[in-house]
Amino acid sequence: MTNLPATIEIVPAGIGRRLGAILYDSLLVLALWFLTLLLFAMGTDSNSTTVEPTPALFVQLVCGAETVLFFYFFWMYRGRTLGMMAWHTHLATVSGEAPGAKHIILRILGATLNLASLGLGYLWILFDDEKRSFSDLLSGTRILRD
Numbered sequence: 001m002t003n004l005p006a007t008i009e010i011v012p013a014g015i016g017r018r019l020g021a022i023l024y025d026s027l028l029v030l031a032l033w034f035l036t037l038l039l040f041a042m043g044t045d046s047n048s049t050t051v052e053p054t055p056a057l058f059v060q061l062v063c064g065a066e067t068v069l070f071f072y073f074f075w076m077y078r079g080r081t082l083g084m085m086a087w088h089t090h091l092a093t094v095s096g097e098a099p100g101a102k103h104i105i106l107r108i109l110g111a112t113l114n115l116a117s118l119g120l121g122y123l124w125i126l127f128d129d130e131k132r133s134f135s136d137l138l139s140g141t142r143i144l145r146d
Contacts, residue, residue, distance in 0.1 A: 010096065012131035013089040013143040015122065024083030029070055033063045068108055075104045088146040103139045110135025 040054045074081040079098055080090040091107075093099050099107070114121030114135055121134030136142045 011145040013087075013145050014131055015125045017087045017089050017145065018122065018125065018133075018143055021081065021083035021087040021089060024086050025071075025081045026083075028082055029067050032066055032070065036063055036066060071108055071111075072104055075099060075107070076101065084143070089143050090146060091141055092144055094140050094142065099139075099141050103141050106139035107135050107141055110138035113138075 037059065040059055043054070071081065074084075075091050076099070079092070084090060091099055093103060110121065110133070114133060124137075125131045125133050130142065132142055
């Protein structure tokens with residue numbers, strides 16, 4: 001029987017690991033969007049005058065919903081996305097527990113604001129002692145190294 005350490009060191013993930021996971025997950029979400037767009041395109045007959053093309057706003061809403069569900073599912077039921085698995089990180093609350101629905105919804109909102117501000121919320125990682133982004137602060141979660 002091996003002796004386990006009395007305390008486990010909690011190491012926040014740095015910006016490099018986070019950006020790697022974001023890039024990986026972005027490619028997966030992009031592939032999901034391509035499949036969705038393909039399905040919409042297959043349902044539109046360009047030669048027929050009776051079939052109207054799918055409105056762009058509807059397609060954007062569907063792709064947005066897919067993105068939210070992608071992150072919600074993986075964070076809720078696995079504690080990490082596929083990109084986070086590849087970069088050996090996971091999501092936890094400040095107290096170290098698995099995040100709940102409230103944490104995840106606030107995190108998705110925070111990530112959306114981070115992206116809308118051209119990544120300024122992620123740059124905060126460079127200045128925060130605990131390497132937290134704005135979405136970490138908003139949701140009460142953090143990204144930890146495995």
